[in-house]
Amino acid sequence: MHHRVRLSLHARVAAEAAERDKLERLCRYISRPAAATERLSQTADGRIRYSLKTPYRNGKTHVVFEPLNFLSRLAALVPSPVVNVTRYHGVFAPNHRLRAQIVPSRRGRALARADASGGAPKHVSLGWAQRLKRVFGIEIQRCEHCGGTVRIIARIEDPEVIARILAHGELARIGEVPGAATARGPPSATSELFE
Numbered sequence: 001m002h003h004r005v006r007l008s009l010h011a012r013v014a015a016e017a018a019e020r021d022k023l024e025r026l027c028r029y030i031s032r033p034a035a036a037t038e039r040l041s042q043t044a045d046g047r048i049r050y051s052l053k054t055p056y057r058n059g060k061t062h063v064v065f066e067p068l069n070f071l072s073r074l075a076a077l078v079p080s081p082v083v084n085v086t087r088y089h090g091v092f093a094p095n096h097r098l099r100a101q102i103v104p105s106r107r108g109r110a111l112a113r114a115d116a117s118g119g120a121p122k123h124v125s126l127g128w129a130q131r132l133k134r135v136f137g138i139e140i141q142r143c144e145h146c147g148g149t150v151r152i153i154a155r156i157e158d159p160e161v162i163a164r165i166l167a168h169g170e171l172a173r174i175g176e177v178p179g180a181a182t183a184r185g186p187p188s189a190t191s192e193l194f195e
Contacts, residue, residue, distance in 0.1 A: 034077045128155070 015023040039051040048070040051062045065073070091098045129152060132138040141150050156162055 034074055 013026065015026055035050065036053070039053070041049045041051075043049050043064065046067065048065045048067055049062055050065070050070075052060065055061045088094065090096065091102055093099065126134065129140050132140060141152070142148070143150050156165070
């Protein structure tokens with residue numbers, strides 16, 4: 001049985017710089033585990049007992065699970081890796097009128113209307129080289145030696161080809177490339193060309 005989990009991010013929750021208690025409560029709330037460990041205990045017969053934060057209407061104050069049943073319920077809380085489970089609210093919501101003003105991509109309802117009317121250019125997503133720079137700080141579009149622009153001519157994804165290229169590069173680094181010519185100095189004035 002597969003359960004879908006919905007996570008939410010609400011942009012209206014905020015803490016001012018001086019509200020340290022509110023900031024601490026917010027941090028504790030967003031970093032809380034799936035189950036409050038201080039309310040978990042094990043019964044004498046090995047089952048899992050979970051105390052409820054507030055009693056049910058019928059007066060029940062705790063629930064008891066078989067260990068495997070408890071683990072299966074915890075596993076159901078783990079989101080699927082292929083499903084986007086984050087839902088944004090407030091100004092981060094996809095259709096909020098102010099979203100285009102606060103997100104780096106400038107996407108939102110206002111920009112979509114401008115695109116339809118022929119105003120602002122349509123958003124183009126970042127390429128993989130730009131993503132490497134943005135996420136990891138790896139700059140591959142500028143030469144590290146001269147600072148010039150590097151033109152990307154191919155993207156190689158085959159692991160076998162990558163391994164061969166890296167092995168060749170390692171050999172070149174230590175000067176053992178088979179068939180590689182040794183470097184020579186510039187021709188002198190008494191070179192054979194001038195005799």
